[in-house]
Amino acid sequence: MADRVRVKSMMPPGHVRAPAYLRGKTGEIERELGPFANPEQLAYGLKAQKQPLYRVRFTMAEIWGEQAEHPADTVDAEIYGHWLERL
Amino acid sequence: MPHDHHSHDGLSPSGHPYREDNDAPLTYWQQMEIAVRELLIEKGHTTGEEIARQIDAMDARSPANGAAVVARAWTDPAFKERLLQDASAASREMGFDIGPLHLIAVENTDTTHNLIVCTLCSCYPRNLLGLPPDWYKTRAYRSRAVIEPRAVLREFGLSLPDTMQVRVHDSTADMRYIVLPARPAGTEHMTEDQLATLVTRDSMIGTGLPRTP
Numbered sequence: 426m427a428d429r430v431r432v433k434s435m436m437p438p439g440h441v442r443a444p445a446y447l448r449g450k451t452g453e454i455e456r457e458l459g460p461f462a463n464p465e466q467l468a469y470g471l472k473a474q475k476q477p478l479y480r481v482r483f484t485m486a487e488i489w490g491e492q493a494e495h496p497a498d499t500v501d502a503e504i505y506g507h508w509l510e511r512l
Numbered sequence: 513m514p515h516d517h518h519s520h521d522g523l524s525p526s527g528h529p530y531r532e533d534n535d536a537p538l539t540y541w542q543q544m545e546i547a548v549r550e551l552l553i554e555k556g557h558t559t560g561e562e563i564a565r566q567i568d569a570m571d572a573r574s575p576a577n578g579a580a581v582v583a584r585a586w587t588d589p590a591f592k593e594r595l596l597q598d599a600s601a602a603s604r605e606m607g608f609d610i611g612p613l614h615l616i617a618v619e620n621t622d623t624t625h626n627l628i629v630c631t632l633c634s635c636y637p638r639n640l641l642g643l644p645p646d647w648y649k650t651r652a653y654r655s656r657a658v659i660e661p662r663a664v665l666r667e668f669g670l671s672l673p674d675t676m677q678v679r680v681h682d683s684t685a686d687m688r689y690i691v692l693p694a695r696p697a698g699t700e701h702m703t704e705d706q707l708a709t710l711v712t713r714d715s716m717i718g719t720g721l722p723r724t725p
Contacts, residue, residue, distance in 0.1 A: 442685050444631050446658065458614070461686045478685055494660045498678040503685035 428453055429512040430481060432504055440468035443508040447500075451512065452483035455501055463505060477506035570638070577608055578640035578690055579711035582722075585617075586695040587704045599690065603640060610639040618681060619692045620718075625672055627665070627680045627718035628689045629657035635683035637690050641713060648717070658682060668719040691718040699725055 434449035442464050460475035467473040481504050486496035522530055538546070552558050581603055585592035595602040599615035615637060618626040630636065631654045636644040647653050656664050661678050665671070672678065681689045693715040699707060702725065714720030 442632060444682065444684055446631070458687065464685070480687070489659065494662055495674070495678065498661065498680070500658050500680045500682055502682040503687055505685065 430454060430479070430504075430509040431512055432481070433508050433510060437465075439465065441465055443504055444502065446488065447481075447483060447502055447504070450483050450487050452481040452487065455480040455482045458503065461505070463507070478503055479506065479509065481509070570643070573639060573642040575641045575711075575713035575716065576708070577642075578637070578713075578716045579708040581606060581608070581640060581690070582692060582711045582716065583704045583708035585692055586699075586707055592692070595692065608639060613637070613639055614687050615640070615690060616681075616687050617690050617692045618679065620694045622694070623675070624677050624679055625665075625718065626689075626691045627657060627661050627678060628683065628691060629654060629680060630683040631655065631658055632682075632684055635688060637688040640690055641716060645713070665719065668714065670720060691716050693722045696722050696724045 429451060430453075431451045432443060432447050432449060436445075436448070456479070458478040458480060461478045462473035463476045464473075480501050482499050482501045484496060485493040485498045485500070488500060524530060549563065553560060581595065584606060585595050591602060591605075594605070595617045596619060599617040600610055600613060602617075603610050603615060618628075620626055629648075634644055634649040636648060638644070653664065658680055661680050662672060665678075683689055693711065695707070696710060699710070702710075706725075710723040710725065712720055712722060715722045
């Protein structure tokens, strides 16, 4: 996985744990967390495939643009691999 | 009988707010919980006593657990290193039953302040901190913590200088987070147990700092 990643800008229905405010945003992998069952299947009692989970660090400037309270502050969030594209 | 009459302003004669009696019909999910619980008991998968014991165990957890972990990290550099490496293993090492929880400890320093939130729901390190405070679950905290964390912290009485970097941690998936606050100055003479009394719940969420002696 590349260091810099973008969260895919998709809006599927149902139980999804990639927060909408981070979709389409670019960040850096802070650490790899290993494989975890995909909650999008788990939530419906389906056999869940393992997805690699990453902690991705975003700057406030990247998330909120001009509106950022303090551009260099950061948000770290856990994002599953199938939601990330390498840059 | 002091509680027979509701006054118009919602306060009892002694000035306490009335709490609504829960006479409303059960909601769908309340009925579902009762139905599933009764079925599990009827079919012999669990017992009423077992459920009551589990509720007791959940209620018994408190921020004192997390405070003990923090105080150990303040006094034992090797433990602190293990805590930052793998907070689940380090907590288990201290005898805390944290189940299958994946815990990450984030360290406050001279230049970094950490804040924990769960924007999607109310993920919280319950095994170390007990039940989350009500405000932690509100939409206001969950949204504002990632939009304007400094303004939120000011409302908690914590004004951070511009030179301090704020790192917000959104528990979006399988990890839970605890802040390892910085050890207050002037505590060099204190024992681990004494130090633990300085560690507040909010200091481990990041909305506060530890007490000073």
